[in-house]
Amino acid sequence: MTPMTPTTPLLAQATAEATVSTGEAIAFWILGPLALAGALGMVFARNAVHSALWLVLTMLTLGLLYLAQQAQFLGFTQIIVYTGAIMMLFLFVLMLAGRDSSDSVVEVLRGQRLAGALLGVGVAGLFATAMARGLADVTPAAPLDPWSPEGGGAGGLGRVIFGDYLFPFELTAALLITAAMGGMVLSFTTRHGKGGRKTQRELVEARFRGEYERPSPKPGPGVFATANSVATPALLPDGSVAPESLSELIENTSAARLEEQRRQVAGDVPKPDAHALVAPDESEEGKGK
Amino acid sequence: MLNPFLAQQGGAIETPQIDYAAILPILIVLGAACVGVLLEAFLPKHQRWPVQVGLTLLTIVAAGVALGAYVGDAPEQGITTLSGTVAVDAPALFLWGTLLALALGAVLLIADRSVEPGGAFVAQAGISPGTVQDRAQVSSTGMQTEVFPLTLFALGGMMTFTAANDLLTMFIALEVLSLPLYLMCGLARRRRLISQEAAVKYFLLGAFASAFFLYGIAMLYGYAGSVRLADIAAATAGTDRSDTLLFAGFGLLMVGLLFKGSVGPFHTWTPDVYQGAPTPITAFMAACTKVAAFGALLRVLFVAFESTSWEWRGVLWAVAIISMAVGAILGLTQTDVKRMIAYSSIAHAGFLLVGTMAITDEGLSGTLFYLLAYGFTTLAAFGVISLVRDASGEATHLSAWAGLSKRSPLLAAVFTFLLLALAGIPLTSGFVGKFVVFSAALSDGMAPLVVIALVFSAVAAFFYLRVVVLMYFSEPAPEGPTVSVPGAFTTAAITLGVVVTLLLGVLPAFALDWAGAGGFALSS
Numbered sequence: 001m002t003p004m005t006p007t008t009p010l011l012a013q014a015t016a017e018a019t020v021s022t023g024e025a026i027a028f029w030i031l032g033p034l035a036l037a038g039a040l041g042m043v044f045a046r047n048a049v050h051s052a053l054w055l056v057l058t059m060l061t062l063g064l065l066y067l068a069q070q071a072q073f074l075g076f077t078q079i080i081v082y083t084g085a086i087m088m089l090f091l092f093v094l095m096l097a098g099r100d101s102s103d104s105v106v107e108v109l110r111g112q113r114l115a116g117a118l119l120g121v122g123v124a125g126l127f128a129t130a131m132a133r134g135l136a137d138v139t140p141a142a143p144l145d146p147w148s149p150e151g152g153g154a155g156g157l158g159r160v161i162f163g164d165y166l167f168p169f170e171l172t173a174a175l176l177i178t179a180a181m182g183g184m185v186l187s188f189t190t191r192h193g194k195g196g197r198k199t200q201r202e203l204v205e206a207r208f209r210g211e212y213e214r215p216s217p218k219p220g221p222g223v224f225a226t227a228n229s230v231a232t233p234a235l236l237p238d239g240s241v242a243p244e245s246l247s248e249l250i251e252n253t254s255a256a257r258l259e260e261q262r263r264q265v266a267g268d269v270p271k272p273d274a275h276a277l278v279a280p281d282e283s284e285e286g287k288g289k
Numbered sequence: 290m291l292n293p294f295l296a297q298q299g300g301a302i303e304t305p306q307i308d309y310a311a312i313l314p315i316l317i318v319l320g321a322a323c324v325g326v327l328l329e330a331f332l333p334k335h336q337r338w339p340v341q342v343g344l345t346l347l348t349i350v351a352a353g354v355a356l357g358a359y360v361g362d363a364p365e366q367g368i369t370t371l372s373g374t375v376a377v378d379a380p381a382l383f384l385w386g387t388l389l390a391l392a393l394g395a396v397l398l399i400a401d402r403s404v405e406p407g408g409a410f411v412a413q414a415g416i417s418p419g420t421v422q423d424r425a426q427v428s429s430t431g432m433q434t435e436v437f438p439l440t441l442f443a444l445g446g447m448m449t450f451t452a453a454n455d456l457l458t459m460f461i462a463l464e465v466l467s468l469p470l471y472l473m474c475g476l477a478r479r480r481r482l483i484s485q486e487a488a489v490k491y492f493l494l495g496a497f498a499s500a501f502f503l504y505g506i507a508m509l510y511g512y513a514g515s516v517r518l519a520d521i522a523a524a525t526a527g528t529d530r531s532d533t534l535l536f537a538g539f540g541l542l543m544v545g546l547l548f549k550g551s552v553g554p555f556h557t558w559t560p561d562v563y564q565g566a567p568t569p570i571t572a573f574m575a576a577c578t579k580v581a582a583f584g585a586l587l588r589v590l591f592v593a594f595e596s597t598s599w600e601w602r603g604v605l606w607a608v609a610i611i612s613m614a615v616g617a618i619l620g621l622t623q624t625d626v627k628r629m630i631a632y633s634s635i636a637h638a639g640f641l642l643v644g645t646m647a648i649t650d651e652g653l654s655g656t657l658f659y660l661l662a663y664g665f666t667t668l669a670a671f672g673v674i675s676l677v678r679d680a681s682g683e684a685t686h687l688s689a690w691a692g693l694s695k696r697s698p699l700l701a702a703v704f705t706f707l708l709l710a711l712a713g714i715p716l717t718s719g720f721v722g723k724f725v726v727f728s729a730a731l732s733d734g735m736a737p738l739v740v741i742a743l744v745f746s747a748v749a750a751f752f753y754l755r756v757v758v759l760m761y762f763s764e765p766a767p768e769g770p771t772v773s774v775p776g777a778f779t780t781a782a783i784t785l786g787v788v789v790t791l792l793l794g795v796l797p798a799f800a801l802d803w804a805g806a807g808g809f810a811l812s813s
Contacts, residue, residue: 127537134533159302166305167371168458171449174319174465177326178442182472185435189415189422 027068035061048094052087059083073154218244233258305372310359312375314352314385315452319445321348325438334431341437342400348441349396353389356382367810369454373517376454376588379807383657384451384584386803388577390789391664392444394782395573398672399436403776405682408432409567409675410476418481433476439469440573447577451584454592454810456506456516456542459585463502463549466581467495470574474566479682487565494548494558502545508538518593526596539594539601543608546589550582551631552638553612560623563631568683571627572671572782575634576664583641583660591648592809598648605646606738612639613745621752626674626685629752630667633711636749637663643742644726647733654805655725661800662718662793666710669786673704676773684770690756692765697772701760703787708757710790712750718793725801 020028038058045051059082066075107113161169198206207215234245241259263269309316321344328340360382367378402408407430414433416422446466453459475488510516512534513524525535544555551559563571594601616636623629641663644656677684677693677700684690694701710717723746727739775783793800 130533130537134531134537137531162302163305164372165374165457167374168461171458171461171465174322174442174445175461175468177323178439178465178468178472181326181329181435181439182468185414185433185472186475187415189413 024068028065031061031065031068034058035065049091052090052094055090056083056087059087071153073157306370308368308370308377311363311368311370311377313355313359314389315375315445315448317352317355318348318441318448321345321351322438322441322445325441326435329435329438337434338400338402338432341434342396345396345400345437345441346393349389349393349444353386353393356385356389360386365807367807369810373519374455374458375449375452376810377452378810380584380587380653380657380809381452383804383806384580384660385448387580387657387661387664388444388447388451390785391576391580391668392440392573394665394668394672394785395569395576396437396440397778397782397785398569398572398668398675399440401569401675401776401778401782402430402432404675404678404773404779405478406430407478409478409569410436411478411481414476418485423481427478432478436473436476436570439473443467443469443473443573444577447581450581451588453585453588454518456509456518456521459589460499460502460506463499463545463585466578467499467549470570470578471495473570474562474574476570477565477567480565483565484567485565487562490565491558491562498545498548498555501541501548505538505541505543505545508534508541512538518589521593522595525594532600535597536600539597540604542589543601543605546582546586547608550579550586550638550641551635552642553608553615553635556612556615556635556638559635560628560631563634564625564627564685568627568671568675572668575630575671576668579634579638579641579667580660580664583638583645583656587645587653587656588809590645591653595648598646602646605642606735609639609642609646609738610741612636612642613742613749614639617745617748617752620749621755623752624687626687626690626756627671628685629687629756630670630674630711633749633753634667636745637711639745640723640726640742643730643735643738646738647729647735649729649733650805650808651725651729651732653808654801655722655729657804658793658797658801659722659726661804662710662722662790665786665789665793666707666717666719669783669790670704670707670711672775672779672783672786673700673707675779676700676775677770678773679768679770687756687759689766689770691759691763691769693760693769693772695765696769700772703783705757705760706787707790708753710794712753713746714750716791716794718790718797721794721797721801 035058038054038056038061041054042051042058045054060079063075063078063083066072066078206212234242236242241262325341325344328344329337332340359377363377363379363382365379367376367381369376399410400408410432412426412429412431412433416426443466446462446464446469449462450459450466453462471488471492474491475485477484506516509521512530513521515521515524524530547553548555548558563575566574590598613636616632616634616639620629620632620636623632641656641659644652644659646652647655674685675683677690679689693704706717710719713719713723727742730739730742
């Protein structure tokens with residue numbers, strides 16, 4: 001084993017002067033419950049944004065706890081990187097994805113929530129009691145010198161990262177490349193590829209080549225008319241109704257009746273035809289009665 | 290206050306010793322994966338598929354050559370390099386060879402475009418399923434060629450996972466192998482929603498299992514003051530520290546590892562993910578992930594927890610029995626071929642665990658051999674499954690397989706052989722694998738467990754034979770599926786699997802010798 005290994009037995013290092021100072025104890029008993037409250041709040045908050053903010057509380061208090069244990073570099077990294085950068089990114093994503101979306105409270109599996117809660121509390125209790133028993137007679141570790149390589153300072157961490165754990169550190173590069181490529185694979189679509197969306201220019205050219213039924217967009221409802229309701233058809237410059245402006249969905253509305261009334265006023269109603277194979281439009285007859 | 294800090298920067302950092310020859314296969318695979326990513330960025334779309342396929346196959350062959358060159362004069366006791374984070378010893382070399390050979394077959398299946406025009410992967414994964422654009426891309430023959438670098442990343446992660454000599458490296462290798470698999474599960478061309486569902490399920494449950502693994506590492510660090518396997522072993526041997534941290538950490542660590550190996554009660558992701566993922570990826574996952582997970586499990590148990598085996602063996606007994614029972618009994622009720630093979634893999638994980646628990650040389654070599662044999666059989670089985678198709682893609686429902694021998698006698702015969710190998714009938718690799726694993730467990734005093742395992746092998750054999758009977762003695766359905774004629778790639782992959790399954794069944798001595806070449810490197 002090289003002398004640089006970070007094998008500092010935390011629990012076993014029992015030195016005579018190793019005690020917890022009063023200030024550290026006070027800090028722990030204030031920050032510990034806060035961290036726990038943040039964690040619980042994160043789990044139980046219905047709103048995703050609230051969850052993220054609760055998590056920020058936990059991370060901040062953890063950072064302060066690191067500081068209290070003289071791991072200044074780690075503490076500040078925790079606050080700057082996790083709370084500052086990563087959690088803010090989280091919040092951005094949540095805001096973009098829609099902050100109103102909250103958890104569904106529908107229980108898909110019957111009794112799952114109750115069983116999950118019971119088992120969770122049971123496991124937590126088991127862990128707490130086992131840890132309390134296992135760590136009861138442990139002598140507190142001596143305060144580490146943060147300036148020494150093993151002390152958790154920046155220099156010590158650098159030595160560990162570029163010496164003992166060089167390979168895992170380099171291996172995280174593979175992880176980051178995979179994550180970046182995964183994001184691209186799952187979200188990127190080519191615009192100009194086959195079946196992709198056309199640009200404005202391509203669309204205009206295609207319209208004038210006659211690939212669409214008309215070069216101009218369809219007239220909207222209410223153009224040149226007296227009202228701009230959806231139900232009012234657009235009028236052409238000669239005063240007649242532009243049929244394209246009529247939505248097929250609102251057939252039997254005043255808009256559709258307007259055309260009929262116009263024809264009646266103009267005397268343009270077709271006479272009954274004895275040779276016709278089909279009867280005149282049923283709906284018109286119905287309305288006529 | 291700052292002065293002592295500035296004074297500290299005098300000491301130079303000791304650079305770790307790196308045995309490049311030993312870790313060359315890993316470096317080749319990971320380096321080629323990075324090159325593949327660059328090719329993806331700079332090549333025009335129509336050139337990507339041939340270049341990526343060539344690069345990936347070449348990489349695997351080159352890594353195999355590098356491995357072969359190193360095995361020739363490797364020190365018998367194995368070495369540890371990179372300040373003890375990677376151990377290159379006989380089991381690691383055997384597992385690397387197994388992983389590379391299996392990955393070669395899986396890449397051939399992934400690269401195949403003859404069975405399904407354009408391959409089993411979606412042309413553009415970013416398009417949401419069911420939209421107009423999605424219907425438009427069904428006819429396109431493109432595919433996401435990012436699959437190839439992702440496969441190489443996963444392979445590199447698996448190789449590191451089996452050689453990781455400390456828990457931190459093991460955790461990062463676990464993530465490196467898992468992330469690409471989560472991604473590739475969601476890239477199926479057909480039935481995209483079920484494929485994406487599989488990816489999300491695998492991702493969420495995998496993240497959950499990783500959290501267990503990490504918590505276990507934290508506990509073990511608290512116990513031993515180090516994450517190195519050798520230091521944990523040293524701490525367990527003769528200490529007056531409370532064992533609570535040790536066993537809590539061990540349990541949590543095992544949950545993470547057993548999840549990856551789809552063992553026992555941690556198997557719930559397996560059927561859904563195997564069914565939803567594109568079949569070549571299922572083959573890759575079923576064969577290689579199992580090898581990697583059990584390789585790491587063997588190393589952790591043999592190196593770190595050998596001296597405490599009496600304490601944990603009872604728990605793993607229960608896990609193995611649950612795994613065999615779940616796999617064999619639930620496998621009986623399945624109506625989908627892919628799900629059936631998934632439950633079969635859970636049962637096989639139980640058999641593998643029986644061998645893993647025998648902390649002896651026979652247990653080690655037997656489990657390694659079993660992994661080799663199982664990997665090739667299951668790879669070929671998924672290759673065959675990808676050939677039976679109807680209009681909507683693969684016909685995986687069992688009723689579609691009725692009377693298949695009348696449509697394609699060759700395919701039915703090959704699949705029958707593979708199922709018999711999975712069931713463990715003599716003259717197949719499955720029989721030899723079960724034999725060596727069970728005899729190792731017997732000689733290590735686990736006779737009751739071996740009896741239970743034999744009972745469950747008989748139960749599992751029933752559902753394999755059910756498929757055989759269905760293929761040979763039922764009338765084919767009138768609107769049944771057709772059997773595609775495979776192209777060169779799929780033919781090569783299936784042939785590889787079948788030939789190895791037969792060879793290991795008839796002449797297992799060579800592979801058994803190699804598997805028993807030596808133990809784990811114990812020096813830290």
